[in-house]
Amino acid sequence: MSMFCYQCQETAKGTGCQIKGVCGKNEEVAKLQDLLIYTLKGISEIVVKGKLDVQSLGDINHEVLKSLFITITNANFDEEAIENQITKMMKIRDGLKNKISGMTFSEASNFQVFSRAEMLKKASEAGVLSMKDEDIRSLRELITYGIKGMAAYTHHALNLEKENLEIYKFIYEGLAATINDDLKVNDLVTLTLKTGELGVTAMALLDEANTSKYGNPEVTQVNIGVRNNPGILISGHDLTDLEQLLEQTKGTGVDVYTHSEMLPAHYYPAFKKYDHFVGNYGNAWWKQVGEFESFNGPILFTTNCIVPPKSEEVRNRIFTSGAAGYPGCTHIEKDSNGKKDFGPIIEMAKNLKAPTEIETGSIVGGFAHAQVMTLADKVVDAVKPGAIKKFFVMAGCDGRMKSREYYTAFAEKLRKNTVILTAGCAKYRYNKLPLGDIGGIPRVLDAGQCNDSYSLAVIALKLKEVFGLDDINQLPVAYNIAWYEQKAVIVLLALLHLGVKNIHLGPTLPAFLSPNVAKVLVDTFGIAGIDTVDSDVEMFMAQ
Ligand code: SF4
Ligand code: SF3
Numbered sequence: 001m002s003m004f005c006y007q008c009q010e011t012a013k014g015t016g017c018q019i020k021g022v023c024g025k026n027e028e029v030a031k032l033q034d035l036l037i038y039t040l041k042g043i044s045e046i047v048v049k050g051k052l053d054v055q056s057l058g059d060i061n062h063e064v065l066k067s068l069f070i071t072i073t074n075a076n077f078d079e080e081a082i083e084n085q086i087t088k089m090m091k092i093r094d095g096l097k098n099k100i101s102g103m104t105f106s107e108a109s110n111f112q113v114f115s116r117a118e119m120l121k122k123a124s125e126a127g128v129l130s131m132k133d134e135d136i137r138s139l140r141e142l143i144t145y146g147i148k149g150m151a152a153y154t155h156h157a158l159n160l161e162k163e164n165l166e167i168y169k170f171i172y173e174g175l176a177a178t179i180n181d182d183l184k185v186n187d188l189v190t191l192t193l194k195t196g197e198l199g200v201t202a203m204a205l206l207d208e209a210n211t212s213k214y215g216n217p218e219v220t221q222v223n224i225g226v227r228n229n230p231g232i233l234i235s236g237h238d239l240t241d242l243e244q245l246l247e248q249t250k251g252t253g254v255d256v257y258t259h260s261e262m263l264p265a266h267y268y269p270a271f272k273k274y275d276h277f278v279g280n281y282g283n284a285w286w287k288q289v290g291e292f293e294s295f296n297g298p299i300l301f302t303t304n305c306i307v308p309p310k311s312e313e314v315r316n317r318i319f320t321s322g323a324a325g326y327p328g329c330t331h332i333e334k335d336s337n338g339k340k341d342f343g344p345i346i347e348m349a350k351n352l353k354a355p356t357e358i359e360t361g362s363i364v365g366g367f368a369h370a371q372v373m374t375l376a377d378k379v380v381d382a383v384k385p386g387a388i389k390k391f392f393v394m395a396g397c398d399g400r401m402k403s404r405e406y407y408t409a410f411a412e413k414l415r416k417n418t419v420i421l422t423a424g425c426a427k428y429r430y431n432k433l434p435l436g437d438i439g440g441i442p443r444v445l446d447a448g449q450c451n452d453s454y455s456l457a458v459i460a461l462k463l464k465e466v467f468g469l470d471d472i473n474q475l476p477v478a479y480n481i482a483w484y485e486q487k488a489v490i491v492l493l494a495l496l497h498l499g500v501k502n503i504h505l506g507p508t509l510p511a512f513l514s515p516n517v518a519k520v521l522v523d524t525f526g527i528a529g530i531d532t533v534d535s536d537v538e539m540f541m542a543q
Contacts, residue, residue, distance in 0.1 A: 003030035004129050006511040007145055008073040009484045010399055015511050023074055024308035028116075031123035032082040033071040035113075037144065038126035039089040040067055042108035043096060044175035050100040054168045060092055061168045062158060068151035068171075069323035073485035074285065074305035078325035083116055108179050138514035139188035140178040142489070145512070146195040147174050149490030152237075152303065153202045153451050155323065159240040159338075160209035167205070170198040189520060196493030203454035203494060207369075210239060215269035216370035217448055222266045223279030224432075225360040227255055230349045233281055233295050235259040235288070236302035237449050239268070241321055241340065245300065246274045248342045254349045257281040257295075259288070260305070261425050264448035267366035280363070281355060284398035284428035292317070294356040298348045301326075304485065305425075317352075319345050363431055365446035367421075369458040372445070380466055382439050383476065388419055390541065391477045393460075394430075395423040395453040395491065397484030403507035404429060407482055409533045411435065411444070415541065419443050421459070424450030424491075426482040453491045457498050472499050478540045479503040480530070483510070496525050502543070506530035 006016040008023065020026055025033075043064065047054065054061065067085055070076045090112070097109060108126070113119045131137040147170075154167050177183055177191050211217075232254060234242055242258075242265050249256055255278045258265055263280045265271055282291035285305035292299055292309065298317045301324040308326070309315040318329040321340055325331055334340050372379070382388040392414065398404060411420060411430030420430065420443060427446050435443040447455040464472050481503055483492065489510075495503060502525075509518060509529050521527040530536055 003027040004127055005030050006128070007141070007486060009397075009508060009510070010401060011511050014508055025077060028079050028120065029077055029082065031120050031127070032079060032086065034127045035119050035123040036067050036082055036086050036089065037071055038108050038123070039086055039093060040064055041175045041179045042105070042110070043089065043093045044172040045105055045109050045179060046093065046096045046100065047172040048176040049103060049105065050096070052096065052099070054165050054172065057168070060096070061163075063089065063092060064168075064171060065151045065155040065158065066323050068148045069155050069303070070325070072148050072152055072304055072323075072487070074307070075303060075323050076325040077306065077308065078327050078331075079116075080327070081325040081331070083119060086113075086119060106179055134514040135185050135516045136188065138512055138517040139185065139192060141512045142192055142510075142517065143174050143188065143195050144178055145486040145489040146192070146199060146493045147171055147490075149485075149487040150195070150199050150202045152323075152487055153206045153490070156238055156240075156451070157202070157206040157209040159238060159322075160213050162205055162209035164201060164205050167198055167202050170194065185516075192493065193497060195490070196495075196497030199490040199494035200454070200457075200497055202490070203451050206451050207454050210268070211370070214239060214243075214271065217264065217267035217366040217368040218269060218371055219364065220267045220272075220366040221362040221364055222263065223362050224281070225279065226257070226281065226355040226357045227278055228354050229253055229255045229276075230352055231255040231257050231278075231281075231295065231297045231355050232345055232349050233257050233259045233292070233297065233299045233355075234262050234302065235285070235299060236304065236322075236324060237261050237451070238302035238322055239265055241300065241302040242271070244340055245342050245345075246271065246277055249276060249346055250274065252346055252350070254346055257355065259291070259299070260285045260428075261449050262302070264365060264446070264452065267368070267448060282358065284425040286398065286400035291358065294358055296353040296355055298345045298352070300332075300342070300345055317348065359432075364442055365431075365448070367445035368447045368452055368455040369462070372447075372455075372459050373462060375441070376462070376466060378439070378441060379463070382441060387417060387438055388441070389415065389417040389476065391419050391421050391475075392540070393421045393456055393477060393479045393481065394426060395421070395447075395450065395456055396426040396482040396488050397450065398425045398428050398482065399484045399507075401507065404482065406507060406530060406533055408433070410480065410536065413533050413537050415537075416443075419445060421445050421447065421456050421477075423447040423452040423456055424488070429482075450487050450491060454494070457495060457500075460500075461498070473501050478543060480536070480540065481505055482507065502526040502528070504528050504530055504536070
């Protein structure tokens with residue numbers, strides 16, 4: 001077998017990508033990512049066994065976050081960048097090991113590779129299938145993917161100079177546990193739940209980082225049409241990159257548009273002052289292949305989700321930063337002061353055509369926790385007499401598969417007395433439908449990016465208080481979540497930690513859940529898949 005990856009929802013045949021990733025990841029990239037993760041497991045073992053002071057690790061913590069982020073689906077396809085990161089992390093690992101005497105460590109902490117060929121060979125021994133017991137493998141991967149998502153959110157918070165040592169400590173503990181053969185199924189189940197707990201900590205940290213710097217999201221109409229100036233399209237999740245881009249494009253005659261998960265940036269007060277920040281272009285990540293053609297200008301990927309560009313012309317217009325990367329695309333690194341020079345993107349934009357219009361009008365969003373709480377009275381007044389019968393949390397990811405049409409049909413078929421609470425790129429399946437409002441409350445309330453699923457949990461917890469309930473599950477809230485990549489895994493584990501039960505997950509359950517692990521999730525938390533739209537609408541409304 002040349003490669004094996006089953007970390008995302010679109011994995012080949014619903015079991016695993018073995019020749020090439022459905023995402024476009026080739027064998028080399030897949031293997032190098034496996035080896036990078038393996039190196040991090042070695043580092044974690046050294047930190048945990050050697051009882052190293054996590055605070056004193058400083059930049060090492062940051063490099064661990066970045067390495068994890070690099071391996072998230074659709075973040076980085078650049079073999080060379082991943083190879084360099086492996087070399088860097090091996091050096092860090094060996095430096096840490098030298099601080100400890102009289103201890104033995106496992107292969108992950110000891111292996112040495114000096115060339116790409118050696119890396120690929122080693123990766124074949126270190127991949128997912130190296131663990132033969134399918135339940136242990138399943139739990140180890142579930143924890144690892146949760147940690148990847150956690151690291152991504154923590155990395156964004158770090159860019160805003162917010163950190164929490166507890167998160168780093170857990171990342172080392174969790175990754176070290178995935179190579180500890182003494183841990184049995186029960187130990188790993190406990191650790192899975194702890195992953196969710198720290199997931200909440202990471203999302204809360206990012207929420208605090210974003211809102212303390214950029215203000216609390218507000219209800220905002222976002223233009224989806226275009227102007228006549230040349231434009232730059234910014235995608236991914238990193239708001240600090242957006243801030244720097246907006247500053248550097250001021251007065252240049254170049255407009256800035258958001259794409260996919262960057263759309264919620266428009267909801268933050270701090271970005272409203274830029275009059276060249278004109279709107280959102282296009283839809284969820286997977287539609288970029290056509291949308292980047294018609295955008296005409298350069299595109300900046302701050303994080304996932306990159307789809308391999310089909311033409312040289314489009315590839316030349318793609319730039320990456322942070323953990324993102326694609327071979328042949330210019331990568332913009334920060335300097336020693338943390339600043340990024342987006343000059344080359346701006347220069348390119350000036351010489352290209354303005355975007356071609358693909359839509360007109362606007363969409364509304366900005367319903368994060370602080371904004372919704374200012375509307376709490378209105379919400380309670382609508383719930384009490386039954387004007388709003390039920391809320392549907394439909395946060396998560398979008399994807400390219402036809403089966404995702406379910407979510408559009410589900411939103412359309414929901415009764416008029418229901419409200420959808422959304423976050424993440426899953427929203428694009430229904431955020432442009434004419435679903436109307438209930439007494440001025442739109443029937444789709446978008447809190448923001450996938451990490452803002454945290455906001456939806458905060459809203460649920462506050463409503464529980466307002467209604468004087470003992471249990472979050474007594475609220476008239478149903479969960480029909482669409483997942484794709486590993487950030488959705490940490491969102492799911494975080495919701496489980498908060499006590500949310502009966503979450504429906506689709507369009508398919510993760511391939512990395514073995515039948516026994518899936519059974520634990522079903523029995524303990526009532527996790528379920530999806531069925532047909534009609535039967536699901538009936539089932540949810542009857543609950
Ligand atoms: Fe396949 Fe998803 Fe892994 Fe890509 S990330 S190789 S599509 S399982
Ligand atoms: Fe979307 Fe990639 Fe997950 Fe942040 S942009 S939600 S899939």
